[in-house]
Amino acid sequence: xxxxxxxxxxxxxxxxxxxxxxxxxxxxxxxxxxxxxxxxxxxxxxxxxxxxxxxxxxxxxxxxxxxxxxxxxxxxxxxxxxxxxxxxxxxxxxxxxxxxxxxxxxxxxxxxxxxxxxxxxxxxxxxxxxxxxxxxxxxxxxxxxxxxxxxxxxxxxxxxxxxxx
Numbered sequence: 001x002x003x004x005x006x007x008x009x010x011x012x013x014x015x016x017x018x019x020x021x022x023x024x025x026x027x028x029x030x031x032x033x034x035x036x037x038x039x040x041x042x043x044x045x046x047x048x049x050x051x052x053x054x055x056x057x058x059x060x061x062x063x064x065x066x067x068x069x070x071x072x073x074x075x076x077x078x079x080x081x082x083x084x085x086x087x088x089x090x091x092x093x094x095x096x097x098x099x100x101x102x103x104x105x106x107x108x109x110x111x112x113x114x115x116x117x118x119x120x121x122x123x124x125x126x127x128x129x130x131x132x133x134x135x136x137x138x139x140x141x142x143x144x145x146x147x148x149x150x151x152x153x154x155x156x157x158x159x160x161x162x163x164x165x
Contacts (some may be wrong), residue, residue, distance in 0.1 A: 014119075027107065
């Protein structure tokens, strides 16, 4: 059984969400105001979304392994490869883009800020879940007895107090 994790402070959770919003909004506003063709804007938007998803996937797979939750090695390696690919795609795209150096730096920095903030928000969500003792057993054994809205769901374990209900 894993130990309870201390929940992140409200200020830290808010700061992570604000950082994610600032990074995402600045990247989006930069794309909106950029003097490039629509297909280039779509490419940079897709790279950003791909990067955010892959960063959260990497964080999830690493966290699952540290909490001894079964995680496929293939999934872990694919999420690492996806994160590296998104960074490489952005780097190659910015290197070849006909943008000012300051614009390239702006896109790179807002991309990195967004990835870091997405990882932090995901970590905060997991820490909040792990800090509640009622969810610990449910995370480890999703087939355990649960009562939701008066119904008893199928389980692997039988508790005498609940089986009488």
